[in-house]
Amino acid sequence: MTSVEKIPKDQMVVEGLTGDAAIALALKQCDIDVLAAYPITPQTIIVEDFQKFVANGEVKTKVIPVESEHSAMSACVGASAVGARVATATASAGLALMWEILYCAASMRMPIVLTVANRALSAPINIHNDWSDTYGARDSGFIQLYCQSSQEAYDTTIMAFKIAENKDILLPIMVCIDGFILSHNVERVEMLPDQAIKKFLGVRQPFQNLDPDNPITMGPLALTDYYFEFKEQQDEAIKRVPDVFKQVEAEFERMTGRSYGMLETYKTEDAEIILLTHSTPAGTAKVVVDVLRERDEKVGVLRLKMFRPFPSKEVAEAIKHAKAVAVFEKCRSFGSTCNPLALEVMASLYDLKEKPMVTDFVIGLGGRDVPPTTIVEGYEKTKEYLKQGKAPLYETLGVRK
């Protein structure tokens, strides 16, 4: 581990940045070697800003303005296989078009950083935020980290390279922000000096790359006799993420004083009902909790950051004392018992003898606003279900029915 020092405040630059702009600046400061990307709303600012850095000679990155997202991820795999530090960005349909190669990137163990401005999937076509895109890719083998602020998006993008490129991990990683809500809103961001990031990340040290001195065959055919073993390796690798994440965050915290954790708890110690969500709804939930607490309601928030790998043990530990957990998620998994986040929460609690009730609320599809009243509605419903002793498997909030 490199030894990093606390960065003096006067070396930090503070700017007002959108989530997209913060990510673009982080990518620039990470001195990435290759960026291959295709424009798609609401991610586009990332690519536009980055191309401006290139046009002004501020980075040495080779940008590949590909003809599709499928080619974006393919070019990233090729570049990563050479040993380069590689990133791309996408959203919604773009992520869907990458789908096939997401699995290749993870299975071929390419430490690519993919920043995503979460957006609804067609049809109808819709440019606004929900989590259907990255939730759909939850089994692709990517690590998934969800951010609540521009600052967190900036910090997480930097840490993402160090996690992904760790020799015990070597997996691609998605850094997710809510489309428009975070991608296009300006917030205060404290930026690190270039040198500090350079020291923190170092130059990528590839393991088994396309090196002319050591010819290698990558991506062969593996059938019934070996395929399963490679999946076992991949599974072991993603299970190692929490430990590496903690190390990387600890180092980052020493440097900046900031850390986020795999999950964040807010007023949960004595909470009887815990509101569990991530990304921007978590901010709304915290405001709701502050108001409810003034009315002596025992309520708190669990804000998840890491969805893949899902930190089951830590989540269970953080919510097991509550009477109920109300999950708010911006995705409907059609035909499923309930929805991706609640499924994980329920599975995490399964082994406990005494467990909280779990309610699952689908909110904000296609960018439908999630005002505090929607969170309050879920909270009130959960209270009611607790009284009744049973709850529906899931329900939608904020839809006209």
Added chain:
Amino acid sequence: MVEVEKAALSIKDMLQKKPILSSGHRMCAGCAAPTVVKLMGMALRGPTIVCEATGCLEVATTIYPYTAWNINWIHVAFENAAAVASGVAEAINALREKGQWKHEITDVIAIGGDGGTFDIGFGSLSGALERGHKFVYMVYDNGAYQNTGIQRSGATLPGQETTTSWAGKVEPGKRERKKPLPEIVAAHRIPYVATVSPYYTRDFVTKFRKALEADGPAFIHAYSPCPRGWRSDTAKSIELAKLAVETGIHPLYEVIDGTEYIMSGPSKRLKELKPLDEYLKMQGQFKHLFKPQWEEFKKKIQQDLIDDWELLKKKCGIE
């Protein structure tokens, strides 16, 4: 001066070059693709990275835990060989500029079959050509999706029977023409396009070397007979690669900068095309065309070939 290996044109020079593909691969007996790859290897300048699309050659040369490849090789998926190659090429450029890549030359070659090139990989190929990466794309064209069991592709010839273009009571195999890929590629105005046949080894290696030396993307269209799919004698694959040239099925030419068409020696020396029947009769996949029912259809194919040949001659400035 950068040290570059010479292209091997003579048998003596070829024997000195280390083969890029080892024995023990599991391509079918008589498949011409390994010979195509062998000839490609004779043109190499030094360190080379091959990015390959899914297909016969990819699958049968890298059955885990074995690889037949002696040089760096990567396969990701079916439709993205050119995109992967653009990532490889730009990563090398980036690392070189930062002083992290010590090799002065590292050539990048993408390889795809006709399915992976004419059809599913066409978008990524066109994108990579337009962006102008320094790489060579080689298609080994065996006229159908042979790997998945002989289905028709954009490269399948009219009258050719495949498992998705059957010759039946009312159908003569594929009815449509072959996609004129080299010309479409040339229309991107890339510096170099050439068609090659493994029978003409010197022509093949010379052109491949020109492709590697081109100042930008280059494209090689290699003809690659497939005894399994074509239902031809395994011994006849190289002979068929010659006949394809002589009958005008696969004329040999180069296109410089997308506009200057040059007929290559083996095609230029032909006084006239050999009759198409000579090529068809050696393959079970065209057997039905010799029934009286398809006589007119076969005549039309022959006439189209002659017309195409005349058009090509005109483009090449040959009267």
Added chain:
Amino acid sequence: MKKYNEIPMAGNIIEPGNSKEYKTGGWRAKRPVHNDETCLWIRNGTCGKCWIYCPDNAVRLIEKDGKYFYEYDYDYCKGCGICANECPTQSIKMESE
């Protein structure tokens, strides 16, 4: 068979050309038999068409002390017959195994 933690990551094959460990000679129904008398390689070290065209690198052309020798590597020859078909002096015959 090796366990998951005993093999390189992600299916990477780190030993180039190790397919040589896999012998394909068993596929052969006919074997090429070579006649040194008429072979141009043996005579004067020219031609070599059989070597160039062989898809399986199963022909060995050897030059030693100014003399030329010819061998088949029957471990890999699949018996396709391309060498026999392309030989300009008909020096190769295919015989049933």
